[in-house]
Amino acid sequence: MTVPADLTHEDYGGHHGPRKGLLRWVTTTNHKDIGTLYLWFSLIMLFVGGAMAMIIRAELFQPGLQLVNPDFFNQMTTMHALVMIFGAVMPAFVGLANWMIPLMIGAPDMALPRLNNWSFWILPFAGTLLLSSLFVEGGAPAGGWTMYPPLVLQTGAAFPMLIFSVHLLGISSIMGSINIIATIMNLRAPGMGYMKMPLFVWTWFITAFLLIATMPVLAGAVTMLLTDKYFGTSFFNAAGGGDPVMFQHIFWFFGHPEVYILILPAFGIASQIIPTFARKPLFGYKSMVYATASIAVLSFIVWSHHMFTVGLPVGAELFFMVSTMLIAIPTGVKVFNWVATMWRGSMTFETPMLFAIGFIVLFTIGGFSGLMLAIAPADFQYQDSYFVVAHFHYVLVPGAVFSIMAASYYWLPKWTGHMYDEKLGKLHFWLSAIFVNLVFFPQHFLGLAGMPRRIPDYAVQFADFNMISSIGAMGFGLSQLLFAYIVIKTVRGGAKASDEVWEGAQGLEWTLSSPPPYHSFSVQPVIR
Amino acid sequence: MERRTIVAGSLPMLLTPLTALADWELNMPRGVTDLSAEIYGLHMLTLWICVGIGIIVFGAMAYSISHHRKDKGHKAATFHESTTAEIIWTIIPAIILVSLAIPAAQALIKIEDASNADLTIKVTGYQWKWEYEYPEEGIRFFSSLDSKSREASTLGSGIDPASIDHYLREVDNPVVIPVGRKVRFLFTANDVIHAWWVPDLAIKKDAIPGFVNDMWAKVNQPGVYRGQCAELCGKDHGFMPIKVIALEDADYQQWVAEQKQQAAAASAASDREWSRDELLTQGQKVFTASCAACHQATGLGIPGVFPALKGSKIATGDLNAHIGIVLHGKTGTTMQAFGKQLSDADIAAVITYERNAFGNNMGDIVQPAAVKAARQ
């Protein structure tokens, strides 16, 4: 195993600790500092995207238009999705990876620390570029985060801003992924074989490959949009011999692996937390690894299930229906393994465990509706309805977002050296769990009863469930302020956390002090 | 799960006046075709399978959570592997999936077989209305949101949507089909992608510019079936409803005859001279139905998106340029070629209106004959 020469130098922050002042954060190459930056960025974006969701739900509180006009509403749905996916969830996972992967595999830092600095610092620029499109003539992109042509080509001055911010976000993700792969392949402590890596490391390892494989595809697709709009090409213009549906194929070839990019690290987090609080090793470690890998492979051959209504040939519809149903098998294995890990354990229910259990239950509900959506004939009724909105919010909010919250509570004492306020944490969990169901469960009914997604106003028969959903959304939004409060409070002080923090915790990260030294593992640990 | 949400839902119910209490629609409609019923069956089958698996998995979890707790003094077991268990919970789901895939595949093959249709209707999506064409009958018309709904849905209109019949689900010209006959719908679009969705017919199909999709329905029961556009298509995506009326054969034939008469009357209207007042009255109607969604009833447009017609260079300038842009639209923008959509008389009327409304005061009028000449 080789350690990059950089890591032995003393000139980037030195061995005596971080630089002082703002410059520390701008110039840092330390994996913990960069992890922290990612996590704060993500928290801010969570509130920006959340504010947009509040505008959406406030408008949908009652039938009729009360607050915004339809064009601004479309800008909100588009931006909400882009901000949440690329600004909140992905950076949060990368932040967790930055903090935890070196600690979990016994590495002193990430393998490519300078690249690491870049991959973070591109993000605020990309985010600002995207958000500032709200203020240009014609407003922000309003054609949906899926950017389907020809509609997206009607975007005004915001169009190039959208494209370039997607490019920047993609570059940042690719650099982050290269770094994660390089770190995992090269910097594992002696004795840490691949099949000994903690599952969070495994799931991120696989996620990073997905990112490298798909981000360039997205970049290619949006570049083709750019040339279609400004340089007279006709990739997606039927009148010029192109095909608008081809964009959808390319987009979802990226987009479907992308949804696993948003959930595989969450699987990893649940697989760390459940054994800790069940005080029992993870059940079926190997099958967990294989299941993750097979989900990743399958994710490349299911993309057209997002497009069952575009008029595919029957053969293609059958293929994509069956391949999509197949994904249920490895996903099921994961859920069964988590339950088997809990089974006959000695469980306690601190906040991380509550969020992890909430994750499993609610993610599984999202998985069920996913299976329903896979059934192509029935999908003709579900597609582009609120049923789909309910489905992907179940997998993304109580799925991905709950796992990020679970991880934050789980590792916050390690990061800060302080225990968070357990009472408040539990309160935060229960508020979130109740409200999230209030927001999204009724949306299943709305979709089945015929309400399409992405509409600012609706027929009066949809009024009641929309009102419930909006009330839930306000409650959920407010509850997250509590999360911010708890985190800030813990960063600023609190009861001293021990090195182990949790009674049942296993793994290298718990052998370091809380908070860990600025340079972790200056002496390489050895795993038996 | 359903019960939980309904209970939680009763709280706001108590707070709201009795607006739409009757409409607690929870499930997919069974619909009015054989296939819609079959799809409903598949939906329920999958749902019950999920409920069954859910009961087992969540039941095991709940048992574990209530019994295997440290505060009850439960000691952790140490097992962490079982190949048998892994094989069981791979094989059993696989068998369940296969038993689901078979009926689904059978249904799919039936749905996709649109051959031997008795009647074809071509549906074209526009921003933001539908065009229906019956090639065999020579009928063709547009169908857009009813004006009452449009008025009530304007931001800050102050009109209670509940006071409007079928708010956002009513159109000016519904599409009419005969019951008991296999109707094949062809879908395409003029500008961006739309999707035609009527849940009772179990049809949702994308209407894509430059491409033609098809789907079919054989409706068993006369009635009115409503739906709306399902693919985001811009500002008024939420405002392009669909209303299908299924009639017994004799009634359907009568409707066809009426439509043909109306078409003849419309083409006669384009051949005569119109008075200024006639043009202005008709022009306002056309403007409200076809132009106001973008240029707004006030003619002020939406800055940066849709230009104002009040004082615009074209609407207060050269007449031929004005006729030109309305006939041919402007490629690369949302301004469509209305020459394909409106009759000569309607175009003449709306142009006359635009030049003499919103404070524009050109004083000139346009006759249908001038539009006809400009088309050549």
Ligand SMILES: [Cu+2]
């Ligand atoms: Cu549409």
